[in-house]
Structure formats: structure tokens, C-alpha cells
Amino acid sequence: MINIQLLNKDFESRVRLGIMSILMVRDWVEFKELKELLDITDGNLASHAGALEKNQYLQVRKEFVGKKPRTTYAVTQLGRKSFQDHLAALEKLLGQP
Amino acid sequence: MINIQLLNKDFESRVRLGIMSILMVRDWVEFKELKELLDITDGNLASHAGALEKNQYLQVRKEFVGKKPRTTYAVTQLGRKSFQDHLAALEKLLGQP
Numbered sequence: 001m002i003n004i005q006l007l008n009k010d011f012e013s014r015v016r017l018g019i020m021s022i023l024m025v026r027d028w029v030e031f032k033e034l035k036e037l038l039d040i041t042d043g044n045l046a047s048h049a050g051a052l053e054k055n056q057y058l059q060v061r062k063e064f065v066g067k068k069p070r071t072t073y074a075v076t077q078l079g080r081k082s083f084q085d086h087l088a089a090l091e092k093l094l095g096q097p
Numbered sequence: 098m099i100n101i102q103l104l105n106k107d108f109e110s111r112v113r114l115g116i117m118s119i120l121m122v123r124d125w126v127e128f129k130e131l132k133e134l135l136d137i138t139d140g141n142l143a144s145h146a147g148a149l150e151k152n153q154y155l156q157v158r159k160e161f162v163g164k165k166p167r168t169t170y171a172v173t174q175l176g177r178k179s180f181q182d183h184l185a186a187l188e189k190l191l192g193q194p
Binding site for chain 1: 099100101102104106109110111112114115118119134135136137184187190191
């Protein structure tokens with residue numbers, strides 16, 4: 001049996017794979033930079049980042065710089081562990097001969 | 098920029114990753130065996146296999162063995178190429194330091 005149940009449905013979408021990939025290697029990245037790195041719309045990023053935050057994979061910091069709001073993201077410990085598990089399951093599934 | 102657009106949305110779901118992974122290494126697998134290998138329901142497999150067939154990634158053979166219908170699947174050339182491209186994009190995205 002091939003254990004696709006080990007793949008985490010929360011990370012299925014390519015946008016979420018992209019967000020997590022970036023935040024696994026960088027702490028506190030701004031919304032605007034994430035959006036540009038992934039080349040996606042505001043709405044698309046907000047929706048997927050919101051889902052990841054809701055599942056406690058991301059932590060979010062909202063602050064003001066002068067009068068401009070700034071939103072930044074970082075992975076939580078749960079997010080890091082869950083994404084590592086997901087990658088391990090992906091490798092196991094896709095790495096078979 | 099991280100090119101998540103190279104990831105193929107048709108292969109996002111873990112069920113489709115599972116179906117394609119099996120059919121990349123085996124020709125003509127029966128519906129019943131695929132279902133057992135992936136440990137999913139009839140409806141779930143039928144829905145995702147149907148979507149892959151519609152996009153011409155899979156070819157389907159329907160026949161009768163005695164009075165019992167038998168459905169078998171194999172990847173098409175397009176399916177093989179598209180999935181290989183998807184895996185390459187995944188590796189590129191997730192393999193970064």
C-alpha cells in the first residue's frame with residue numbers, strides 16, 4: 001500500500017508549498033515580498049496564508065510603519081514539523097523506483 | 098522569484114500524486130487494485146482518475162471478464178511527460194537549501 005494519507009492536505013496547493021518553502025529558510029518575511037517572490041495576487045496570498053495561520057502553521061505579526069500597515073509571517077514550530085513530515089512523505093511516495 | 102507556476106495544478110491532490118506514481122512504474126493497473134493500493138474509496142478514485150483521463154494524462158480500458166466489468170488504467174505519453182515536469186518543478190522548489 002502506498003501511504004498517501006501521510007501527505008498533509010493542508011500543504012497540497014502549490015501556493016502553500018511555495019509559502020512554506022520560503023518561510024522554512026527565512027524568518028519573518030513581509031506580505032509584499034512573499035507576494036512578489038511567488039508572483040501571485042494579494043487575494044491569493046491572503047487566502048492561503050490565512051488558512052496556514054488558522055491551522056497554526058504560521059504566525060503573523062501586524063504593525064504600523066509610520067502610517068503604513070505591515071504584515072509579516074514566520075513558521076511556527078508546528079508548521080516546521082508538519083511541513084518536514086509532509087516533505088518526507090512526498091519523497092517517500094515520489095522517490096520510489 | 099520562486100516559480101510555483103511550474104507546478105501542475107492537475108497533480109496537486111495527494112490522490113492524483115498517488116495514482117500517477119503507481120502508473121509511472123506499472124502499465125495497465127486495475128481500478129480495484131489502484132483503490133486498494135491507495136486505500137481510498139471507489140468514488141474518490143473514480144473522481145480523480147476521471148479528471149486525469151479528461152486531461153489526457155491517463156488512458157482507460159473497459160472490458161468484461163465473463164459478466165464482470167473491468168476497468169484498467171495506464172499513463173499516456175502526455176501524462177508521463179507532464180508528471181515528470183511536475184516532479185522536476187517540485188524538486189526544484191523543495192530541494193532549495
